[in-house]
Amino acid sequence: xxxxxxxxxxxxxxxxxxxxxxxxPLGVGPGTLRILIFAHFLAMFAMSWDFxxxxxxxxxxxxxxxxxxxxxxxxxxxxRFGVPLYFSIPAAVVATMxxxxxxxxxxxxxxxxxxxxxxxxxxxxxxxxxxxxAPKVTGGTRGISGLESIVTxxxxxxxxxxxxxFAIGVVLWLLIRTRLxxxxxxxxxxxxxxxxTGHSTTKLKLFAFMVSAxxxxxxxxxYVHYIGSIxxxxxxEINFLFTILVAxxxxxxxxxxxPIMGAYFLTVLLEYLRPVMPGMERYLLYGGIxxxxxxxxxxxxxxxxxxxxxxxxxxxx
Amino acid sequence: MALQxxxxxxxxxxxxxxxxxxxxMIFSVGRVLNLAYGVYIMLGGYxxxxxxxxAGLPVFASFILAILAGVTFGLLTYLLLVRRLExxxxxxxISTLILAVVxxxxxxxxxxxxPKTMWPVIRGVLRFEGISVTMNILLATGVSWIVLxxxxxxxxxxxxxxxIRAVSMDRKGAVISGIEPSFISMVTWAMSGAxxxxxxxxxxxxxxxxxxxxxxxxxxxxxxxxVGGIGSIVGxxxxxxxIGFVETITTTLIAAELxxxxxxxxxxxxxxxxxxxxxxxxxx
Numbered sequence: 001x002x003x004x005x006x007x008x009x010x011x012x013x014x015x016x017x018x019x020x021x022x023x024x025p026l027g028v029g030p031g032t033l034r035i036l037i038f039a040h041f042l043a044m045f046a047m048s049w050d051f052x053x054x055x056x057x058x059x060x061x062x063x064x065x066x067x068x069x070x071x072x073x074x075x076x077x078x079x080r081f082g083v084p085l086y087f088s089i090p091a092a093v094v095a096t097m098x099x100x101x102x103x104x105x106x107x108x109x110x111x112x113x114x115x116x117x118x119x120x121x122x123x124x125x126x127x128x129x130x131x132x133x134a135p136k137v138t139g140g141t142r143g144i145s146g147l148e149s150i151v152t153x154x155x156x157x158x159x160x161x162x163x164x165x166f167a168i169g170v171v172l173w174l175l176i177r178t179r180l181x182x183x184x185x186x187x188x189x190x191x192x193x194x195x196x197t198g199h200s201t202t203k204l205k206l207f208a209f210m211v212s213a214x215x216x217x218x219x220x221x222x223y224v225h226y227i228g229s230i231x232x233x234x235x236x237e238i239n240f241l242f243t244i245l246v247a248x249x250x251x252x253x254x255x256x257x258x259p260i261m262g263a264y265f266l267t268v269l270l271e272y273l274r275p276v277m278p279g280m281e282r283y284l285l286y287g288g289i290x291x292x293x294x295x296x297x298x299x300x301x302x303x304x305x306x307x308x309x310x311x312x313x314x315x316x317x
Numbered sequence: 318m319a320l321q322x323x324x325x326x327x328x329x330x331x332x333x334x335x336x337x338x339x340x341x342m343i344f345s346v347g348r349v350l351n352l353a354y355g356v357y358i359m360l361g362g363y364x365x366x367x368x369x370x371x372a373g374l375p376v377f378a379s380f381i382l383a384i385l386a387g388v389t390f391g392l393l394t395y396l397l398l399v400r401r402l403e404x405x406x407x408x409x410x411i412s413t414l415i416l417a418v419v420x421x422x423x424x425x426x427x428x429x430x431x432p433k434t435m436w437p438v439i440r441g442v443l444r445f446e447g448i449s450v451t452m453n454i455l456l457a458t459g460v461s462w463i464v465l466x467x468x469x470x471x472x473x474x475x476x477x478x479x480x481i482r483a484v485s486m487d488r489k490g491a492v493i494s495g496i497e498p499s500f501i502s503m504v505t506w507a508m509s510g511a512x513x514x515x516x517x518x519x520x521x522x523x524x525x526x527x528x529x530x531x532x533x534x535x536x537x538x539x540x541x542x543x544v545g546g547i548g549s550i551v552g553x554x555x556x557x558x559x560i561g562f563v564e565t566i567t568t569t570l571i572a573a574e575l576x577x578x579x580x581x582x583x584x585x586x587x588x589x590x591x592x593x594x595x596x597x598x599x600x601x
Contacts, residue, residue: 059407061414110588113350113406117539118588121581124536128581132574238532242418245411280425280528287419294412295401 007177014170021162030154037154037226039267040161044168044219046247046259051172052212054248054255055181056205057188058107062119063244065126066213068235069099070220072130075144075230076137085148085225093217100213104206120241127236143231150225157226164222165260168215173256175211184208239283246290252302261301321448322565328450330561331458333537334465334554336520339391339512340538341545341553345485346505349406353394353413354538355531356420357387357513362521362530363428364514366435376438383514391510395503417531424528432527438518457519464512469550481505536577540584559583 025033045067053059073095077088106118130138138144151160175181183204186194195201224230234240243266251262266286273282297304340354364386368379398416402408437453472478483491484501492498520534537560545556560580567579 057407059411106585106588113410114543114588116407116410117350117543118585120539121536121584125578125581128575128577132572238414239418239421242415246415249411280422280430283422284419284426287415287422291398291412291415291419294408294415295398 010173014173018166021166022159025155025158033154033158035267035271036264037157037161039264040158040165041219041223041226042243042247042267043165043260043263044215044223045244046251046263047165047168047172047256048212048215048219049244050248050256050259051176051215052208054259055176055184055188056208058205058208059113059116060103060119060212061116061241062103062121062123063216064236064240065119065123066096066099066103066216067220067223068123068126068130068230068232070096070217071224071230071235072138074221075147075224078148078225079144079146080137085150089218089221089225092221093214096217096220097210097213100209100216101206103213104209107205107209108202123236123241127232130232130236139231141232143229143233143235145229145231147225147228147230149228150222161222161226164218168218169256169260172211172215176256180204180207242287246286249294250290250301255302258302265301318569320446322562322569324445324448324450325569326558326562326565328454328458329565330558331461332454332516332519332523333541333561334557335457335461335512336516336534337538337541337553337557338465338468338550339509339516340535341542341550342505342512343509344542345549346481347399347403347502349399349403349409350539350542351394351399351413351509352410352535353416353420354509354513355533355535356417357391357510358517358520358534359420359424359526359528359531360390361387361514361517362435362526363424365518366433366521366526367428370436380515380518383518384511387510387512387514387517388507389510391506391508391513392503394510395506399506400499400502417535421528421531428526428528430528432525434525435522437522453519453522457523460515460519464515465550465554472550477504533577536580540580543584544587 024036045063048066049060049063070092073092074085074088077083077091078085083091103119103122107115110118131141135141151157176184183194183199184207187201187204187208191201194204247262247266248259249262250265251260252258269286270282273285277285293301336358339357340351343349343351343354361383365379365383368374368382369376374382394413394416398412399409402412437451439452439456441452442449443452443455470478472482480491480496481501481504483494483496484498488498491501516534521530524530524533540560541553541556544559545552545554560583563579563583564576567575
């Protein structure tokens with residue numbers, strides 16, 4: 001892959017973003033860092049959602065299904081069977097990709113609105129099953145708590161979560177700049193046209209599903225080890241799905257930086273509203289904001305900023 | 318055992334048919350999935366509760382208020398949200414899902430997060446051969462049949478009903494015949510809100526009121542549309558019975574906890590085997 005000027009310019013931005021976030025712990029306290037850790041995990045989930053749904057147009061309403069598989073796999077392996085984390089986390093990623101294959105099967109036959117509903121059904125099934133099937137292993141309704149943590153302290157966890165998120169972001173960004181990424185976007189626009197150019201849309205879709213599942217698996221596994229517990233409620237919930245969706249859409253779907261921005265925006269907003277609005281009012285407010293923004297400006301915050309940047313450039317000329 | 322399954326199956330299926338009818342209508346006329354439909358059900362339940370048990374209004378007045386709330390909210394969903402996004406079904410799906418979560422938060426803000434128990438609409442238990450069925454759920458089944466029968470007559474024999482059917486079959490053709498599709502859409506959304514609210518009152522007396530109660534009816538509605546195919550009243554009635562009976566059989570014979578799972582598996586199975594539903598595309 002030859003590096004053109006545009007790619008170079010974006011790489012500089014990525015680098016600046018990375019350096020800035022790495023220097024941040026010098027200036028802010030552990031409370032803020034803990035908020036940002038949540039933003040990093042949310043960003044991973046939102047990027048995973050966006051890589052599948054934003055790119056190919058196969059809207060997933062079941063991402064908590066994938067994240068939950070990742071989380072539960074590592075939780076059960078490490079807590080119940082004493083498997084070390086350096087083995088249980090990769091196993092979780094593999095398990096999530098297997099789950100992603102299950103997810104993929106309906107996409108062979110159905111698309112659009114129906115696909116979203118099937119993925120929602122997947123999530124609900126897993127929610128019911130974790131409660132009743134083998135509660136001795138999954139912990140049933142109460143889940144599992146007291147999971148081993150990977151590193152301790154806000155600063156260490158901040159660097160860990162940021163590192164993973166940053167790596168995922170850069171890898172996904174490089175992926176979508178290849179011809180493969182272009183082909184995936186083309187599926188959203190016109191699947192038949194892609195097929196008629198001789199590409200196998202099945203293979204392309206499978207690829208998108210696998211990447212999305214792997215990212216969800218990594219995110220889910222590290223997330224449960226950070227918070228130290230997992231339970232069906234909170235994991236397989238529409239509210240969780242809603243947060244992921246809103247983060248991706250608010251920031252701007254079909255970009256990599258959009259979901260990251262959305263995640264930061266959402267987490268920080270939620271956190272700063274906590275003293276003023278302790279309960280569900282926050283969901284009311286940001287759901288309302290998300291709804292208005294989605295109707296008025298479907299391309300999200302990123303497009304607002306990108307437009308402003310373009311206008312600035314024109315104005316300077 | 319067989320008799321128990323038969324009775325419970327019929328009763329449950331009646332409730333499910335009532336729950337799904339408003340959702341199916343929107344889908345067959347506008348070709349969009351309204352994921353905020355569960356909110357009409359929740360709203361119906363909560364408004365009825367607030368009017369009857371907190372304000373002390375009579376049952377009939379509470380019912381009317383619940384229906385009015387459903388109609389208003391249905392119309393608002395259409396006018397403020399769906400009409401702007403109508404050419405993009407996926408955007409409708411995403412935005413109505415967000416709306417549902419917003420409304421869930423609103424319900425918690427107004428009524429609190431603790432679940433509430435509703436009084437049955439009518440009291441009493443009917444016992445038959447050792448099987449007991451509450452009068453309330455029997456009434457729900459009766460109302461369901463009346464509503465579905467009335468709706469069938471409405472779309473067959475009235476001018477407005479026939480116009481709705483025309484739009485659901487062929488939008489362009491309906492416009493050529495002088496039908497205003499946006500007016501028909503508004504009527505459909507209002508009716509959908511009303512049906513949702515009626516179903517909500519019965520659903521809430523059947524289970525309980527809480528801010529998550531919109532999810533299960535939504536899934537049932539989706540299942541009915543998927544199993545029954547698009548927009549046939551008879552098809553969705555049959556689908557509701559398939560779902561109701563599969564659920565009753567699973568819960569009585571296998572395990573009560575698997576209540577939701579059988580429905581989900583049914584959805585996935587039907588979508589994989591017959592993506593257009595068991596009865597395909599029939600007219601409303």
